[in-house]
Amino acid sequence: MLSSRITTALAACAAALTTVLTVPAPAAHADGPGAGSPWVVTLGDSYISGEAGRWAGSSNASSSRADALGPTAYYDNASGTGEQIERCHRSRSAEAYVGGGLSGLNLACSGATTATSNGSYFKPGLDFYDDGAGHRGQAAMLRSFAGTHNVRMVVVSIGGNDFNFADIVQSCVVDFLYSPTWAKDYCRDDSSVTSNFTSANVAAVRARIAGAFRNVQTAMRNAGYSDAQWTLLVQTYPSPIPRGSGFRYAESGYTRQSTGGCGFWNGDADWANDTALPTINGAVRGALTDSGVTNSRVLDLSAAFNGRRLCENTVGLYEEKGLADWRSPGAVDQTEWINQIRTVSTCCSNSPYYIQESLHPNYWAQLATRSCVRQAWNNGTPRGGSCRISGTGLVNGEPVMTLS
Numbered sequence: 001m002l003s004s005r006i007t008t009a010l011a012a013c014a015a016a017l018t019t020v021l022t023v024p025a026p027a028a029h030a031d032g033p034g035a036g037s038p039w040v041v042t043l044g045d046s047y048i049s050g051e052a053g054r055w056a057g058s059s060n061a062s063s064s065r066a067d068a069l070g071p072t073a074y075y076d077n078a079s080g081t082g083e084q085i086e087r088c089h090r091s092r093s094a095e096a097y098v099g100g101g102l103s104g105l106n107l108a109c110s111g112a113t114t115a116t117s118n119g120s121y122f123k124p125g126l127d128f129y130d131d132g133a134g135h136r137g138q139a140a141m142l143r144s145f146a147g148t149h150n151v152r153m154v155v156v157s158i159g160g161n162d163f164n165f166a167d168i169v170q171s172c173v174v175d176f177l178y179s180p181t182w183a184k185d186y187c188r189d190d191s192s193v194t195s196n197f198t199s200a201n202v203a204a205v206r207a208r209i210a211g212a213f214r215n216v217q218t219a220m221r222n223a224g225y226s227d228a229q230w231t232l233l234v235q236t237y238p239s240p241i242p243r244g245s246g247f248r249y250a251e252s253g254y255t256r257q258s259t260g261g262c263g264f265w266n267g268d269a270d271w272a273n274d275t276a277l278p279t280i281n282g283a284v285r286g287a288l289t290d291s292g293v294t295n296s297r298v299l300d301l302s303a304a305f306n307g308r309r310l311c312e313n314t315v316g317l318y319e320e321k322g323l324a325d326w327r328s329p330g331a332v333d334q335t336e337w338i339n340q341i342r343t344v345s346t347c348c349s350n351s352p353y354y355i356q357e358s359l360h361p362n363y364w365a366q367l368a369t370r371s372c373v374r375q376a377w378n379n380g381t382p383r384g385g386s387c388r389i390s391g392t393g394l395v396n397g398e399p400v401m402t403l404s
Contacts, residue, residue: 174187
């Protein structure tokens with residue numbers, strides 16, 4: 001996975017991880033607010049849009065081994081011929097599509113932050129931005145859809161990009177690749193990383209997330225709903241890599257990145273799990289309290305993929321496990337649920353991979369989360385809880401999960 005252009009590649013990785021374009025308003029429906037069959041709508045960023053949902057596990061030998069959905073994985077337009085929004089990556093395995101009598105709409109976009117920005121690419125946040133030319137914020141899109149559909153639950157994942165997730169990943173991988181084992185340069189003490197976790201910045205991000213939740217509430221109220229008619233389900237972020245002791249590749253050499261696609265020093269992996277993730281998830285939980293949205297629940301995903309994380313010693317690549325491909329018996333239990341961190345050399349030269357898919361929950365993880373969202377729906381009486389792996393194999397095509 002290494003390249004002489006690694007610095008450029010990793011910079012591209014940071015940019016691509018946050019790529020988002022425009023989303024048109026959904027078509028109208030005969031039903032009004034609170035009438036007709038129930039819907040769940042997902043809002044937020046790449047951790048709910050379905051980024052990396054094409055891939056089931058990882059292989060350096062052949063991408064076909066892990067290609068569960070093929071090149072049409074992210075096609076979500078009405079005709080099924082392409083994306084409504086290029087690189088939005090709303091995969092067909094995304095958690096919005098829970099089934100069981102509950103229809104789903106995915107309005108999330110890879111790279112979304114709490115607020116809309118309009119730079120090189122339009123990035124719709126959880127606000128009411130509308131330029132009159134088809135560029136709208138996700139709250140505005142929700143308001144339009146909910147006005148003509150029976151939206152009973154809105155699931156949100158937001159805040160990670162407000163903490164500059166992509167830049168942090170880039171710093172950690174660069175530090176791993178450019179410092180030796182005997183003089184490790186950790187990202188956990190880089191000023192560009194620590195600045196995201198100062199008390200002042202955490203408080204500021206928490207306030208923005210709270211505002212985003214209030215925007216969702218306002219969208220539903222403006223669409224004609226009382227707070228009692230719907231539920232806000234806020235999900236926390238999962239751990240994508242294990243602590244240092246849980247990696248299956250040693251720190252020495254470059255194998256951790258060149259083979260595993262998980263270039264983190266042990267110390268940084270520990271920091272990511274023990275400090276960064278709890279801080280981000282704490283801000284999300286605190287923001288929900290601050291928002292005053294009482295018709296809400298929390299879907300805790302922090303440990304949802306433990307045992308199946310990137311480079312974890314309990315799973316492996318298909319070639320390491322002697323499995324033919326993702327259809328092989330036991331593949332869901334023996335392969336990774338988080339996509340490898342890829343550079344230009346491993347994603348863009350006649351390759352089907354996108355850099356922006358790096359370090360995101362893959363096909364297995366998307367279906368696992370979908371199972372927990374269905375359990376959270378709870379036949380119309382939504383509840384929260386912690387989503388965890390609770391068995392092996394597949395049930396109705398999904399990993400065995402429990403919401404407790």
